[in-house]
Amino acid sequence: VGKTSTKELTAAVLRQRYPTLWTPGNYNNEIGLPLSLLRLTDEHRYVVLEMGFYTEGEIAQLCDIAHPHIGVITNIGPIHLERAGSMEAIFRGKSELIRALPPDGRAILNWDDAWVRKMAEISPAPVFKYGFTPEADLWADAIESYGLAGIRFRFHHRLGDHTETYHVQLPLLGRHSVHTALRAAAVGLIAGLAWEEIIRGLKDVNARLRIDVAPGYNRSTLIDDTYNASPPSTIAALNLLEEMEGRRIAILGDMLELGDEEEKGHRLVGARAAETADILITVGPRAHWIAEEARFQGMPNAAVHEAEDADAAIALAKTLIQPGDFILVKGSRAMRMDVIAAALSVSRRLKTED
Structure with missing residues (x-):
């Protein structure tokens, strides 16, 4: 969760001073990462690579190709649990990045995540801790979220x-x-950037x-x-929705590959x-549990609607949406949630009609 956003924001920070390449x-994976590295030139000082995980051994293979010097771990959750088999297997698989670091590298670990903290014990490189706790080397507090205003x-x-x-x-x-900002800032500090440069990078509106x-x-x-979508990322999206001043509609699809945690x-x-x-x-059979x-938690029956697929969800949503509403669309890609978002987006619908 958060790998791609972290990669984008980290690259935005580093390029404030250094020529930087980052994964598009x-x-x-084993195809995309080498393709990214083929774009490296003598001018580049840093390359920011995202490594995907499904099963043990995959990240080790990517590390054999990339030879990482700085490793950033976002968190460990049940996403891909169905393929990995257990939380312990996910831990071992993601730990492959930390084990691959050289002694003069740096492991950047989320100190708010109990699983990630365990990686400090196996890191050959010095550990840089980030999170919301003063136990970390870099931490954040006094957090205020202003919805769409940032x-x-x-x-600290x-x-x-x-x-x-x-x-x-x-x-x-x-x-x-x-947390995304903490990770990008941590890399910036390790790379020797000044805080002025780090903050300028964090404000870069071109970070995708x-x-x-x-x-x-x-x-x-x-x-x-x-x-x-995974449970943590969907709950984070719902937290953002809660900050909206207006009627709030959540369109949530099945979350796949959760295994026993489904x-x-x-x-x-x-x-x-x-x-x-x-x-x-809700969209899909698993989302019935949502x-x-x-309903069990007290949401009125009239406010809860179940759609079999994306097309049914689009038709239903269009009967419910009123001016001023805020609509969150979230779910696994296989549920065609992007199709729902496109159908409910004015700009994308106009482009399709053109």
Whole structure:
């Protein structure tokens, strides 16, 4: 969760000083990563690569190709659990990045994640800790989220026996984006950038982050977060939706590859949807658990709607959306949630009709 946004924001920070190459899109596998490296020239000082994980051994193979010097771990959750087999296997697989680092490299670890903290024990490189806890080397507090207007918080950077503090306001969406900013800032610090350069990079509007906000159907506002979905990322998106001042509609699809955590993960999302959305539309058979849990948590039956597929969800949404509504669309790619977002986006619909 958060790999692509971290890659984009990290590249935005590094290129404030250094010629930087970074992976386009999600070229994060044994085909895309080498293709990215083929674009390296003598002018580049840094390359920022995303490494995807499904099963053990994959990241080790990518490390054999890339020889990483700095490794950033975002978090460890149940996404791809169905393929990996267990949380322990996911931990081992993602740890392959840390094990591949040289002694003069640096491991950047999320100190808010209990699984990630364990990687400090196996890292051959010095560890740089980030998170929301003062135990970290770089941490954030006083976080305020202003919906579509961005976020404000304080950075604290420990330097020996004293700490630097910086107040920032960034054009990032949702409280979960603070972790993304911490990761990018950590890389910038390790690369020797000044805080002025780091903050300028974090404000770079050209960084292509995943959430897209656009004018929506019937004078609504569409929050398109359809790249993929897991319980943590969907709950983070619902937290952003909660900050919107207007009627809130959540269109949530099946989350795939959760293995034994499948029902639990969908029910966690359903409970949060009941707290954050005024209307809930679920898409797909697994998302029935989202709807069922939302009703159980007290969401009125009339506010919970279940659609069999994307086409049914589009038709249903168009009967419900009113001017001024905020619509979140989120779910796994296989559920065609991007089709729903396109159908409910004014700009994309006009392009299609042209």
